[in-house]
Amino acid sequence: MNSAAWYIRLAxxxxxxxxxxxxxxxxDRVPRVGLLREGQLPDPFGAAFLDEMEVLGYKAGATVIxxxxxxxxxxxxxxxxxxELAALKVDxxxxxxxxxxxxxxxxxxxIPIVMGASNDPLGSGLxxxxxxxxxxxxxxxxxxxxMGQKRLxxxxxxxxxxxxxxxxxxxxxxxxxxxxxxxxxAARALGLSLRAIPxxxxxELESAVTRLSRRDIDGLITLADPxxxxxxxRLAKLALAARLPTMFHWREFVEVGGLMSYGPDNVALYRxxxxxxxxxxxxxxxxxLPIEQPASFVLEFNLRTAKELGIVIPPELLAQADKVIE
Numbered sequence: 025m026n027s028a029a030w031y032i033r034l035a036x037x038x039x040x041x042x043x044x045x046x047x048x049x050x051x052d053r054v055p056r057v058g059l060l061r062e063g064q065l066p067d068p069f070g071a072a073f074l075d076e077m078e079v080l081g082y083k084a085g086a087t088v089i090x091x092x093x094x095x096x097x098x099x100x101x102x103x104x105x106x107x108e109l110a111a112l113k114v115d116x117x118x119x120x121x122x123x124x125x126x127x128x129x130x131x132x133x134x135i136p137i138v139m140g141a142s143n144d145p146l147g148s149g150l151x152x153x154x155x156x157x158x159x160x161x162x163x164x165x166x167x168x169x170x171m172g173q174k175r176l177x178x179x180x181x182x183x184x185x186x187x188x189x190x191x192x193x194x195x196x197x198x199x200x201x202x203x204x205x206x207x208x209x210a211a212r213a214l215g216l217s218l219r220a221i222p223x224x225x226x227x228e229l230e231s232a233v234t235r236l237s238r239r240d241i242d243g244l245i246t247l248a249d250p251x252x253x254x255x256x257x258r259l260a261k262l263a264l265a266a267r268l269p270t271m272f273h274w275r276e277f278v279e280v281g282g283l284m285s286y287g288p289d290n291v292a293l294y295r296x297x298x299x300x301x302x303x304x305x306x307x308x309x310x311x312x313l314p315i316e317q318p319a320s321f322v323l324e325f326n327l328r329t330a331k332e333l334g335i336v337i338p339p340e341l342l343a344q345a346d347k348v349i350e
Contacts, residue, residue: 055305058109059092060119063254069294076298097226097254099123106131116304121250122148122198136310138301139163140294143248144199154315162310166288173210175286179271182337188217192246195222203247233262248273275324283329288318322346
C-alpha cells in the first residue's frame with residue numbers, strides 16, 4: 025500500500041471515530057426542559073409535573089436539567105421569560121394557561137411546547153384541533169363551557185338564598201370572554217343575577233373584593249385563569265374578610281381558605297403532562313400527539329370557612345364531595 029492510500033485510510037478511520045464520538049455525545053447529552061410558570065412558589069402543579077418526571081425515570085441534574093422561569097403573578101413578564109428559555113435552546117417547554125402558551129409559541133416557534141392545562145386551545149388559536157394539533161403545541165386542556173352551569177348550580181345549592189353573584193374576570197386572558205358569556209348564560213338559566221368585575225393586576229384585587237358587600241352580593245366566583253390561581257391565597261383571605269362565600273374552579277383555592285370548588289383536577293393534568301414531555305424527549309413530534317381533555321372532576325369544601333361564614337353545607341352535597349376540609 026502506497027503512502028497516499030495509507031493516509032486516506034487513516035483519515036477515513038479518524039472521521040469514523042469522530043462521527044461515532046459525536047453520536048455518543050449526542051446520545052448522552054442531558055436534555056433541558058424549560059418550565060414557564062405564571063405564578064410563584066409554592067406551585068402544586070409544577071411540583072406534580074416534576075414528581076411524575078421522576079417516576080418516569082428522570083433525575084434532576086443527572087438525566088434532565090430544568091430551567092424554570094416565574095412570572096410571579098404578572099402575565100406581562102411572560103414574553104421576556106419565554107425568550108430566555110428559547111435562548112437557552114431547551115428541548116421542550118412545559119407551561120400552562122393560554123397567555124403563557126402564547127408567549128412560548130411566539131418566543132420559540134420551533135421548540136415543542138406541552139400545555140399542563142390550557143383553558144381553550146382551539147378558541148385561542150393554539151392548535152388546529154384536539155386530535156391533530158398541527159403545530160409545536162400539545163398537552164392537556166381543562167376548559168369546558170358546560171362546567172359553568174354545574175359550578176353555579178352547586179354554589180346555589182350550598183349557599184342559602186344565593187341570588188346575586190359577582191364574577192372576577194381578567195379581560196386580557198384569551199378565553200375570558202367565551203367563559204364569561206357561558207357563565208352569564210348559566211346564571212340566567214338558574215335565575216341568578218351576575219355582576220362581572222374586570223381585574224387584570226394584583227394591585228386591583230383588594231379594591232375589587234373589598235368594595236363588594238353582602239348587602240348587594242351573595243357570593244363570589246372567579247373565571248379559570250392562571251392570574252387568579254397565582255393570587256389564590258390572597259383572594260380567599262379577602263373574600264373571607266368581606267364575608268363572601270366563594271366558588272372556585274380549582275381545589276387549590278379551597279386548600280388556602282376558599283369555601284368550595286368544582287372543576288378538573290389540575291394536579292392530575294400536570295402529572296399527565298410529564299408523559300407528553302417524556303414522549304417528546306424520546307423523539308415524538310408535538311403535532312402527532314392529540315390534546316387530551318380532563319378525565320375527572322373534583323368537588324371540594326372547606327368546612328372551617330363555612331363555619332366562619334355561618335353557612336351549613338347540606339349533607340347531601342358533602343356526601344358528593346371528593347374532599348372535605350374540617
